[in-house]
Amino acid sequence: MDPLTMTDYESPAQLRTALSRTGYLIEPDAATVVFLAGRLEKPILVEGPAGVGKTELALALAQSLDRRLIRLQCYEGLDEGKALYEWQYGKQLLYSQILKDKIAQELAGDRTLAEAMDRVFGFEDVFFSTRFLQPRPLLTAITSEDPVVLLIDEVDKSDAEFEAFLLEVLSAYTVSIPEIGTIRARTIPRVILTSNNTREMSDALKRRCLHLYLDFPGPEAELEILRVRRPDLAGALARQVVTLVDALRRLPLKKQPGISETLDWAAALLALSVETMDEEVLGRTLGVLLKFESDMTKARQKMPDLMKVLASARG
């Protein structure tokens, strides 16, 4: 197929198939949103509990579109110097030292200070050019020759000011650098922002994005995911795994197990060559699923109920 037309999918269904080939199963609604984001050239803001595959979505999309993934991990204190671009002062300085003699030559003909000054002003562009610009992920993403997938991970961890820098990039796909001017995107990146909702994003940012809420999958969907991602796990055991995880999610826990925990658990069970699930196995491996002591205590208290659920899954 012509590489130019490969940049996007024809329909949500096609996108679903393509993603599933990379091992990422996506609900039809979510597929519609991802598909639309491509068509409307809009970023997607993905929200949802931890471990439901928000980041994974970007990875799978990049893989299926055969695009490079550029990742910007957000944290408190992230600023434009780390996210957009930075002037390489050191390099500028080094070059001006190296070129010292040349500069002296250039200025030799000038008789007055004012003349020399004018000439130096003429050099300025040499030093404030893209050569001395250190592009950071956002700038890299929009100046790339080949279209990329840009993942802005855990955007809620960044500060409210940082969102302001994002706005320009996300709505117009441009970056303004005072010394150079506005840099326009060569190719439109697919942008995915993920958020764990530790803080509410600003309305301005949300307005520019399509919104996607990923939730825990139902047991059937999760079973399908297990089949794809942990094909070695026996079918009966996989069903028990899914049933128990589903039951655990119904408990009032501090942190509910996500899909990633389910996958880890399945891997653990494979490593331990477990064949059937029982109270003892669950008790031993509970730490893979639950990350807080208080949650584990709660789960242990509910063990008889969990076992009942398990028994009904077997029946």
Added chain:
Amino acid sequence: MDKALLEFAGRLRKSGLMVSPAEVLDAGRAAAVVGVADRGVFKAALRASLVKRGRDIPAFNAVFDLFFSRGPKEPEPKPGTESEPPSGPETPADENAAQLLRELLDVVQPDLSLTTQMILAGRFSQLFQVLASRSGGMGLERLENPLQVNFFQRRLRQEMDLGGVRAETDRFFQALKDRGIGEETLDTLEAVVETNLDRLDREMRRLIRRELEQNRYLFLKRLEEEDLTNKNLAQITEGEIARARPVVQRLAQRLKDRLSLRLKRAERGRFDLKNTLRRNVGLGGPLPYLEFRHRKPAKPQVVALCDVSNSVRNFSRFMLLFLYTLKEVISRVRSFIFIGDLAEVTGLFQRHEINEAVSLAAQGRGLTWIFRTDYGGAFSQFAQEFIDAVGPRTTVLILGDGRNNFFDPKPWALAEMAGRARKVIWLNPEPRPNWRIGDSAIEHYQPYCQMMAECGNLGQLAHILEENLAI
């Protein structure tokens, strides 16, 4: 389509969602891309462009289902087959009578209005379409109160000219009688007409009710929420606490955002020459990298003393919930509860889920209670046992009504705390005019508090905390 979309956006706004014109435009583009053929895809497209908060999704779904389920957007019933909404089983006898009535209509060919014909023949899908289109111009979108339902139903009856229908029906039956049809048969036929009219009536009510739901969905919820923010905390009930939890969390979140912004702004300190020189020493003269002395602002510490006696129990419970939601911006919260005796409950919060801990704390587990509040006793106990908890960075927060049951107020204990603390703030759920009445010991304590504020509702609380936890 565009008109429908605008109207839909209007409904969402009415339901309390924030929908900007730019988002409506996006939704239009999105709908144009995916089309309306697949309802699920269409819905997902609208949702992605119009709804930007996870918690608004249920509201969107409800409004979407209400809005896009009416009139022409539903698959049209194929002509000839009457797809009728279920309305109680019709007995074969009724069915026979209805059939007879239809045949008679064909034979007699009376001069009847269309509406009357539809009602007599029981052609409901046509009838309901007429109803839907007639209801269009009635201003149903103004309907916001259940009390208006009957009014609108009367209007709708007039609009359908049911009085005229009755008169025509009577004339028709008279004509049948004249043709020699027996009384008994006529009675069964009349019963059929009554049933049909009943069904029309029910449909009208359903239409109006649905409109009412559309107009009020989440409008009500929003009212409820605002109500809780302004609700007097002293009178809050158990059930309301459960409902208020998300509201508390939202308020806390907003406060957190603002406080952490302030922390950040304060971070960049004065120019630091020494570190600048050190950093640039390898560069031979110029100083491209500037260093600043970081004045790391100390996060405030809070010691909370909560009266959990019955009069203010729920109030304190709220406050604790609120304080612990703020743990990112407050470096340390130590909390104590008292009625007569005082006990530290900080540990409860470390071991238990916050909701559980708050209720454990409020129930006062692990304490021996005398049943009447004794502020003086509690303060002096604190001054003896826990005074080390209070340091120069600590804000002491006292939550309670100061009703001391005429015990010795022992103001010296509070004075001792105030001497060590950065600030003492007293939050009182009672309205200010009542403070000095009865057994209130407030005036003994007031001199030692930098601030003594009436804090009757969540809104006031958020405001006070923002002003006072400042760096």
